[in-house]
């Protein structure tokens with residue numbers, strides 16, 4: 001089946017703002033994390049069955065520096081995800097990782113771990 005897309009601009013945001021000045025995004029904009037540790041985007045996603053699910057994060061990073069985030073699923077940290085540079089803020093890419101979800105509602109929180117903050121977050125696809 002097709003993955004379900006959850007736009008970052010519709011997620012819960014801490015220390016970030018919704019913007020739309022760099023074209024190429026999905027939906028109506030993206031989240032610009034504050035350039036600081038600790039900001040996050042938290043999506044509420046639904047899974048039909050419990051078990052592994054592929055997460056694909058759409059993003060842009062117009063710098064040369066990785067912007068890793070720590071991923072937490074339902075409040076439990078599951079590791080870091082790298083968001084390397086995409087060449088320009090208008091160049092969007094996707095990174096994937098696999099996590100275990102519960103059947104029903106889950107939270108997926110991506111928290112910035114460096115002083116640069118996270119990448120510009122566009123969406124989360126849940127497969």
Ligand code: GCU
Pocket residue numbers: 022032033035089116117118119120
């Ligand atoms: C620039 C860019 C923003 C980006 C920011 C950053 O200001 O226009 O979209 O979020 O850099 O470094 O995070």
